[in-house]
Amino acid sequence: MTLEQTASNRCFEGEQLRFKHQSQTLGCEMVFSLYLPPQAKTQKVPLLYWLSGLTCTDENFVHKAGAQRYAAEHGIAILCPDTSPRGDDVPDDAEGAWDFGKGAGFYVNATQAPWSSHYRMYDYVTQELPEIAAGFDSLDSARCSISGHSMGGHGAMVIALRNPGTYTSVSAFSPIVAPTQCPWGEKALGNYLGEDHSEWANYDACALIAAGASQLPLLVDQGEADDFLEEQLRTELLEQTCSEQGYAATIRRQAGYDHSYYFVASFIGSHIAFHAQTLAAE
Amino acid sequence: MTLEQTASNRCFEGEQLRFKHQSQTLGCEMVFSLYLPPQAKTQKVPLLYWLSGLTCTDENFVHKAGAQRYAAEHGIAILCPDTSPRGDDVPDDAEGAWDFGKGAGFYVNATQAPWSSHYRMYDYVTQELPEIAAGFDSLDSARCSISGHSMGGHGAMVIALRNPGTYTSVSAFSPIVAPTQCPWGEKALGNYLGEDHSEWANYDACALIAAGASQLPLLVDQGEADDFLEEQLRTELLEQTCSEQGYAATIRRQAGYDHSYYFVASFIGSHIAFHAQTLAAE
Numbered sequence: 001m002t003l004e005q006t007a008s009n010r011c012f013e014g015e016q017l018r019f020k021h022q023s024q025t026l027g028c029e030m031v032f033s034l035y036l037p038p039q040a041k042t043q044k045v046p047l048l049y050w051l052s053g054l055t056c057t058d059e060n061f062v063h064k065a066g067a068q069r070y071a072a073e074h075g076i077a078i079l080c081p082d083t084s085p086r087g088d089d090v091p092d093d094a095e096g097a098w099d100f101g102k103g104a105g106f107y108v109n110a111t112q113a114p115w116s117s118h119y120r121m122y123d124y125v126t127q128e129l130p131e132i133a134a135g136f137d138s139l140d141s142a143r144c145s146i147s148g149h150s151m152g153g154h155g156a157m158v159i160a161l162r163n164p165g166t167y168t169s170v171s172a173f174s175p176i177v178a179p180t181q182c183p184w185g186e187k188a189l190g191n192y193l194g195e196d197h198s199e200w201a202n203y204d205a206c207a208l209i210a211a212g213a214s215q216l217p218l219l220v221d222q223g224e225a226d227d228f229l230e231e232q233l234r235t236e237l238l239e240q241t242c243s244e245q246g247y248a249a250t251i252r253r254q255a256g257y258d259h260s261y262y263f264v265a266s267f268i269g270s271h272i273a274f275h276a277q278t279l280a281a282e
Numbered sequence: 283m284t285l286e287q288t289a290s291n292r293c294f295e296g297e298q299l300r301f302k303h304q305s306q307t308l309g310c311e312m313v314f315s316l317y318l319p320p321q322a323k324t325q326k327v328p329l330l331y332w333l334s335g336l337t338c339t340d341e342n343f344v345h346k347a348g349a350q351r352y353a354a355e356h357g358i359a360i361l362c363p364d365t366s367p368r369g370d371d372v373p374d375d376a377e378g379a380w381d382f383g384k385g386a387g388f389y390v391n392a393t394q395a396p397w398s399s400h401y402r403m404y405d406y407v408t409q410e411l412p413e414i415a416a417g418f419d420s421l422d423s424a425r426c427s428i429s430g431h432s433m434g435g436h437g438a439m440v441i442a443l444r445n446p447g448t449y450t451s452v453s454a455f456s457p458i459v460a461p462t463q464c465p466w467g468e469k470a471l472g473n474y475l476g477e478d479h480s481e482w483a484n485y486d487a488c489a490l491i492a493a494g495a496s497q498l499p500l501l502v503d504q505g506e507a508d509d510f511l512e513e514q515l516r517t518e519l520l521e522q523t524c525s526e527q528g529y530a531a532t533i534r535r536q537a538g539y540d541h542s543y544y545f546v547a548s549f550i551g552s553h554i555a556f557h558a559q560t561l562a563a564e
Binding site for chain 1: 291292293294295298345346348350351505507538539540542543544545547548551
């Protein structure tokens with residue numbers, strides 16, 4: 001596995017890096033960003049995976065969240081993958097929709113043609129990226145947490161819930177909490193996974209919690225002025241499921257905030273502090 | 283004067299706003315961004331003008347600097363104009379160069395055709411924007427400071443130095459300190475102002491300080507890994523001029539940092555704290 005570093009910018013005394021590599025899982029060239037805090041110069045640091053939302057690349061969070069300040073403060077690295085396989089060989093939505101195909105991998109392993117040959121973001125995030133992270137001397141990559149926004153909040157929760165013991169904590173901004181019960185999710189899961197709804201449930205945080213997923217520290221922030229809240233995100237289903245299952249999640253509704261990165265920026269410090277606390281207790 | 287608000291996003295309990303208006307000074311429609319900190323809901327807050335660099339719009343700083351956190355902390359509004367006149371009627375560099383014309387107004391009042399009819403960013407920032415700011419009930423707009431990056435650092439310093447008593451303090455990241463003595467500046471000033479070099483000196487921070495500009499608190503940060511430092515930015519000329527004139531500036535060279543917004547993000551908190559301190563003493 002060969003990584004090529006394509007950018008390096010000093011940021012808050014650490015380094016904001018960018019890499020490209022040929023992904024074996026996805027069958028295409030992929031790019032990811034990695035922030036190394038200043039502490040990484042002298043010790044191994046824990047790792048936060050950040051999964052972005054629809055239409056994003058690895059860079060949106062890096063540019064807009066202002067997370068490096070908090071990562072530097074707490075000594076945590078942040079790894080941001082892209083949101084889907086990329087390249088001319090990768091099939092895309094026939095009509096170029098922004099909610100399916102490239103930029104919209106939904107962190108699943110597709111089972112249906114033509115998607116199944118490249119759209120395997122679940123394996124990419126849970127297997128290939130951790131192997132890559134293990135290759136960095138400055139990362140204590142086994143000590144890790146995961147977070148994300150919108151589609152990436154869905155991805156973070158599903159990945160953490162399905163891999164007990166792997167992630168110390170999980171958090172999400174404006175997550176799609178139940179993709180089996182919203183238009184974005186129904187389109188994506190239907191196309192990527194076909195009509196077998198039992199397979200869909202493996203990619204639905206609410207369904208996983210309802211099925212008895214083991215607990216880990218879970219923090220969710222949801223803006224109350226988010227235009228997607230009612231139809232797509234459906235935070236009430238997570239609140240209801242956690243309540244029914246006695247799952248001790250912290251789900252915060254933030255008055256006046258929308259779906260944008262201004263919302264993420266406003267609370268990412270709180271999320272990184274949350275992960276830092278659980279990672280420090282490891 | 284009619285302002286149309288085109289965006290509003292809650293951010294750090296304040297509001298990130300965007301407006302468009304027909305600029306009388308520039309003869310075209312202009313867009314600017316304004317961050318109102320949470321304190322503005324209950325009291326008048328002071329104002330920091332931010333001037334961006336080559337190729338930027340009003341949004342680069344808003345998206346990438348992470349300044350809202352600090353503005354909210356200190357109770358300071360931030361007004362970010364665009365970097366040049368805009369629109370199909372506005373002449374541009376014949377070859378579409380990024381260092382002249384649209385996106386590169388250099389904060390001057392052009393005297394040469396065809397530029398003089400629209401390129402009047404000096405008057406726009408020093409006259410029209412303050413009039414607009416005075417119309418906001420939540421702004422104590424007479425209590426203001428100014429800052430900027432690269433071309434905008436040049437603009438901030440020139441504007442502060444030429445208008446004693448107007449700005450409480452000035453700061454700059456990676457500023458073009460002596461546009462009369464670097465290729466970017468020579469091209470821009472030559473085209474906008476013609477061959478009369480005495481006029482050029484009115485738009486050169488080093489020349490203004492050398493000519494005895496009155497003192498105000500001045501903070502400059504310059505990355506030592508900045509690719510433009512040696513040929514275009516020439517921080518040593520500012521250091522030398524301030525030293526010769528006994529001008530009490532704080533000029534910091536930051537090891538390892540480049541010209542990007544990662545650098546601005548890393549130190550904007552320090553700059554906003556600097557302005558907050560001088561503004562509070564007003």
